Amino acid sequence: xxxxxxxxxxxxxxxxxxxxxxxxxxxxxxxxxxxxxxxxxxxxxxxxxxxxxxxxxxxxxxxxxxxxxxxxxxxxxxxxxxxxxxxxxxxxxxxxxxxxxxxxxxxxxxxxxxxxxxxxxxxxxxxxxxxxxxxxxxxxxxxxxxxxxxxxxxxxxxxxxxxxxxxxxxxxxxxxxxxxxxxxxxxxxxxxxxxxxxxxxxxxxxxxxxxxxxxxxxxxxxxxxxxxxxxxxxxxxxxxxxxxxxxxxxxxxxxxxxxxxxxxxxxxxxxxxxxxxxxxxxxxxxxxxxxxxxxxxxxxxxxxxxxxxxxxxxxxxxxxxxxxxxxxxxxxxxxxxxxxxxxxxxxxxxxxxxxxxxxxxxxxxxxxxxxxxxxxxxxxx
Numbered sequence: 302x303x304x305x306x307x308x309x310x311x312x313x314x315x316x317x318x319x320x321x322x323x324x325x326x327x328x329x330x331x332x333x334x335x336x337x338x339x340x341x342x343x344x345x346x347x348x349x350x351x352x353x354x355x356x357x358x359x360x361x362x363x364x365x366x367x368x369x370x371x372x373x374x375x376x377x378x379x380x381x382x383x384x385x386x387x388x389x390x391x392x393x394x395x396x397x398x399x400x401x402x403x404x405x406x407x408x409x410x411x412x413x414x415x416x417x418x419x420x421x422x423x424x425x426x427x428x429x430x431x432x433x434x435x436x437x438x439x440x441x442x443x444x445x446x447x448x449x450x451x452x453x454x455x456x457x458x459x460x461x462x463x464x465x466x467x468x469x470x471x472x473x474x475x476x477x478x479x480x481x482x483x484x485x486x487x488x489x490x491x492x493x494x495x496x497x498x499x500x501x502x503x504x505x506x507x508x509x510x511x512x513x514x515x516x517x518x519x520x521x522x523x524x525x526x527x528x529x530x531x532x533x534x535x536x537x538x539x540x541x542x543x544x545x546x547x548x549x550x551x552x553x554x555x556x557x558x559x560x561x562x563x564x565x566x567x568x569x570x571x572x573x574x575x576x577x578x579x580x581x582x583x584x585x586x587x588x589x590x591x592x593x594x595x596x597x598x599x600x601x602x603x604x605x606x607x608x609x610x611x612x613x614x615x616x617x618x619x620x621x622x623x624x625x626x627x628x629x630x631x632x633x634x635x636x637x638x639x640x641x642x643x644x645x646x647x648x649x650x651x652x653x654x655x656x657x658x659x660x661x662x663x664x665x666x667x668x669x670x671x672x673x674x675x676x677x678x679x680x681x682x
Contacts, residue, residue, distance in 0.1 A: 310335040310336065310352070310359055310360070310361050310362065322365075322376070323363065323364075323365055323366055325376070325377050325380035325381065326380075326404060328350065328363065328366075328377075329342065329404055329408075329410075329425075330404060330407055331361075331363065332350060332352055332361050332363075333404075333407065333408055333427070335352060335361055336352065336354055336359075338354050338355060338605065339352045339353065339354055339427055340353050340354065340355075340426065340427055340462075341353040341424060341425060341426050341427065342410075342423075342424075342425040342427070343358065343422075343423070343424050343425075344369055344373070344374050344377050344422065344423040344424075344425075345369065345374065345417075345422045345423075346369055346370060346371045346373070346374050346420045346421075346422070347368060347369070348360070348368060348369060349361060349362065349363070349366065349367065349368050349369065350363055350366060350369065355599060355603070355605060355606060356599065356606070371419075371420035371421070374420060374421045374422060374423060375420065375421045377421075377423055378392075378414045378421040378423055381400065381402050381412055381414065381423065381425075382398075382400060382414065385400060385508070385509065387508040387509065388400050388414075388508060391508070392414060392415075392416070396415060396416045397413060397414065397415035397416070398413070398414055398415075399411070399412065399413055399489055399490055399507075400412045400414070400490055400508075401490035401491050401492070401506065402425070408427055408428070408430065409427075409428040409430065409492070409494070410425040410426060410427060410428060411425070411426040411428055411466075411490055411492055412424070412425050412426075412490075428466075428492045428493060429467070429493070432470050432471065432474045432493050432495070433467050433470065433471050434471060435471055435475075438464065438467055438468060438471055438608060439607060439608050439610075440468065440471060440608075440610065441610060441612065441644065441646070443644045444472070444591070444593065444612070444644075445475055446644075447472050447475070447476070447590075447591065448472075448475050448476050448479050448480060450552050450590050451550070451552065452547060452550050452551060452552050453547050453552060453553070453588050453589060453590035453615070454543060454544075454547045454553050454555070454585075454588050454589045454590060455472070455552070455553070455554045455555075455589075455590050455591045455593070456534075456554075456555055456556065456557055456565060456589070456591070456592045456593065457469050457472075457554070457555075457556045457593045457594075457595070458556060458557045458558070458559045458560075458561075458562075458565045458592065458593070458594045458595075459558070459559075459560070459594055459595040459596060459597075460558060460560065460596070461558060462597070463595050463596055463597050463608075464595060464597055464608060465556045465595065466492050466493070466532075466556075467493075468593065468595065469530060469554055469555075469556060470492070470493040470495075472554060473486070473495060473502075473528070473530055473554060474495065474498075476500065476528055477495060477497075477498045477499065477500045477502055478498050478499060479499060480499060480500055480527075480528075481499050481500060482499075482500040482501075482526070482527035482528050483500065483501050483502075483503075483524075483525055483526045483527055483528075484500050484501070484502040484503070484526060484527070484528040484529075484530070485502075485503050485504075485505065485521045485524060485526040485528075485529050485530070486502070486503070486504045486505065486529075486530040486531075486532070487505050487507070487511065487514055487517040487518065487521065487529070487530065487531050487532060488504065488505070488506055488507070488530070488532040489506065489507035489508075489514070489532050489533070490506050490507065491504050491505075491506045492532075500528075503524075505517055514531060514532075514533075514534075514535065514536075514539045515536075515538045515539050515542055518531065518539065518542040518543070518546065519542060521546070522542075522545075522546060522549070522551075526551065527551065527552065528551070528552045528553075528554070529546055529551055529552070529553045529554070530553075530554045530555070531543060531553065531554070531555040532555070532556065533555065533556050533557070533558075534555045534556070534557055534569075536572070537572040537573055540569055540572050540573075541573075543555060544581075544584050544585065544588055547588040548584070548587075548588060557569075559594070560594070560671075561594050561611055561648060561671060562592045562594055562611055562613035562633050562637070563627065563632070563633045563634065565592050565594065566585070566592075566623050566633070569581065569585055570582055570585070582623055582624050582625075582626070583624050585623060586620040586621075586623040586624040587620070589615055589623070590614070590615050591612065591613065591614055591615070592611075592612075592613040593610060593611075593612055594610065594611040594612075594613075594648070595608050595609065595610050595611070596608065596609050596648065596669050598652075598655070598661050598665050598666070598669050599661065599662075599665055600660060600661060601659055601660060601661050601662045601665075607655065607660055607661065609648055609651040609652050609655060609669070610646065610651060611637070611646060611647050611648045611651070612637070612644060612645050612646050613633060613636075613637055613645060614640070614643055614644060614645050616636075616640060616643060618631075618636045618639070618640070619633060619636045619640075622636055634647055638650070647671075648669075648670065648671050649670050649671050649672055649675065649676045649679075652666045652669060652670055652676065653666070653676060653679060653680055656680060657680070663680065666680075
């Protein structure tokens, strides 16, 4: 069966006469105006400019750009990088680089530029100009309790594109609005821009402000913050310093690309040598406060996507599961099911509710479930 054809979007470039090259800022602005729900802009040689809307790639018809050449994507990449020498070096040495880019008064982007088959390709994630609120993200309201934590680790996890950055931004903004703290963020690149509110907040970007997460974290320990946000815990050294920061009285927020709470714990532990893993289990069990996992699914009415959250909270049982390892009838999933009154929830329970409320289709729910067979049986009953 042939795949359905997606109709392209036509855009108008202001001031474009049909000759000469298209200025990158004008191109980006025209593509953004094509739809209100664009999540990404994609530039690839041999294809027209494309936007992603609700996970669907849609070609954009641009005057003078039937399709992009390798020279076009190389020029767009150069315009985005500008005089960022570190990004140029990283792209040359590693074949990819991450930067941030802004269009004054219009939008900000998290940009990844990479080399494929000898030419440049560019993916630009659109960052909302306003920090989202809990209700807009469908976050459980009791997660506002994060603002009252004095120390420890709060992790937001999920696959790429699941909205982790938005959730972290909402949590950090809640702290910023309610507490008189010093907050430091370390990001690659900076996404949401936070203004000083009740708290004083400093945002540091990798490569332009600091060489790496570990260096910035060690510096942060001497900069008297109460709260530290680490964009992503990418390696053992970063995880080690995050543990140290939590153990010395800091509240640390960060993210991991893991699918659920149990896999998040295993990712943290397995980052260390086998001889150190039991010690790490014990330290993480004492330091973690929340693990918030999320998955974005298409809504049944096709008007967007909706998030399902799995929430693991620190209590005696969950700490024991992490410290001693999961066993039969004493897993993190069992603990979440037994602790709903404390605000814990698990993916399949939330997905089942979304299906019953007709917010997502059954097929979508099963495809995102942790245990599709069990969920299907429960919904059938």
